[in-house]
Amino acid sequence: MQKLDFSINIGHVITELSSEKFVEIFEQGFINPGKAFNFAILNPILFASKSKYDDLLKSDIFSDILERVNASEVYDEENLATLTTLLRAVAGRDLITNPKVARLFSFHKSLVDLKNISNELLIDKQFTGDLDLLMDSGYLIFQIAIEEEGLEPSQYLKILTALDELIKAIEKIQNQDNPEDSATRIILLDSGSDTNLGIKSSAETAKSLFLIFKEVWDFITNYRFYKTKQKNEAFMESLTIRKEILKMKEENVLTDKEAQEYSHMIKTRTDSLIGLKVLPKSLMNINHNVENKNLLNEYKDMKLLE
Numbered sequence: 001m002q003k004l005d006f007s008i009n010i011g012h013v014i015t016e017l018s019s020e021k022f023v024e025i026f027e028q029g030f031i032n033p034g035k036a037f038n039f040a041i042l043n044p045i046l047f048a049s050k051s052k053y054d055d056l057l058k059s060d061i062f063s064d065i066l067e068r069v070n071a072s073e074v075y076d077e078e079n080l081a082t083l084t085t086l087l088r089a090v091a092g093r094d095l096i097t098n099p100k101v102a103r104l105f106s107f108h109k110s111l112v113d114l115k116n117i118s119n120e121l122l123i124d125k126q127f128t129g130d131l132d133l134l135m136d137s138g139y140l141i142f143q144i145a146i147e148e149e150g151l152e153p154s155q156y157l158k159i160l161t162a163l164d165e166l167i168k169a170i171e172k173i174q175n176q177d178n179p180e181d182s183a184t185r186i187i188l189l190d191s192g193s194d195t196n197l198g199i200k201s202s203a204e205t206a207k208s209l210f211l212i213f214k215e216v217w218d219f220i221t222n223y224r225f226y227k228t229k230q231k232n233e234a235f236m237e238s239l240t241i242r243k244e245i246l247k248m249k250e251e252n253v254l255t256d257k258e259a260q261e262y263s264h265m266i267k268t269r270t271d272s273l274i275g276l277k278v279l280p281k282s283l284m285n286i287n288h289n290v291e292n293k294n295l296l297n298e299y300k301d302m303k304l305l306e
Helices: 004-016 017-028 039-056 060-068 072-075 077-088 099-119 131-137 153-174 203-223 230-237 240-250 257-274 293-299
Strands: 034-038 089-091 139-144 185-191 195-200 279-280
Touching: 004 039, 004 060, 004 072, 004 099, 004 131, 004 185, 004 195, 017 039, 017 099, 017 293, 034 039, 039 060, 039 072, 039 089, 060 099, 060 185, 072 077, 072 099, 099 240, 131 203, 131 279, 131 293, 139 203, 153 195, 153 203, 153 257, 195 240, 203 257, 230 240
Parallel strands: none
Antiparallel strands: 034 089, 139 195, 139 279, 185 195
16 A cells, blocks of 8 residues: 555544544543543444444455454444443543553554654655645646556656656646746655655646546546547547637637647547556545446556547
8 A cells, every 4th residue: 555545544544433533532531630521422422433434344445454453342332332331421540441441542542643653754744635625736646556566667657758748738738938837746656556646736737637637537437438439529629628729729829730739649648648547546536446446447458539
């Protein structure tokens, strides 16, 4: 598992299980350990957390994490029943001596500490936030789906070359006054079972790049490689960036030749990247399922947009 995915997934588990809320309330009760505190307010949070725990178990990704941290020990129904009788108005120093309560607190405290450590040591915490909001700062994270152990250097070279050419085409369309002025940089290359590839560019470039993939991917998922020339041509004409190119040609900002070159570059490089199993991470991980990876496997070696 990539460091970025590990940090994101741990954060998701913590949110779903309300770990930070558990730690916050326990620590409030431990401020004056000899004074009674109403720990019963944890019971409804505990039941809600159990429900979310059951949901997380349905995902292979999250069930693996939960297994490794021995979450079943905490969320065992008999253990939960006992905890509901213990979590009441009582002094913190008396409550924490019970091993079941101590385990509940240490479990959630360890998860929170693990997230903080991973954000500080493994990956920049700015990459673990909302992937769509990152584009407002010019960041876009791609995920390269890998079925085997790593990729050959030639495959990475193809991906980086196609991505570079696609970005440069977008930047030339957006920056007609300074067509050679490229500000895009690779700022993340995080390999694991898959590979995360992060770029930093202008917010406008990041959003345009994402929109191209989103519109193409929506078409692919809706029509499942429906290879009809007329349908594919109509789709290409409907792309937002294609409309921008046509408008610029009509306004004589672009020549006919430039418009054709940019349209061809955007079409072919996007098609190549999807064929190489490259997608923006937020599209790849919708609902944390494997359906999109299966679609990428089916798409390989098919040139839908030609």
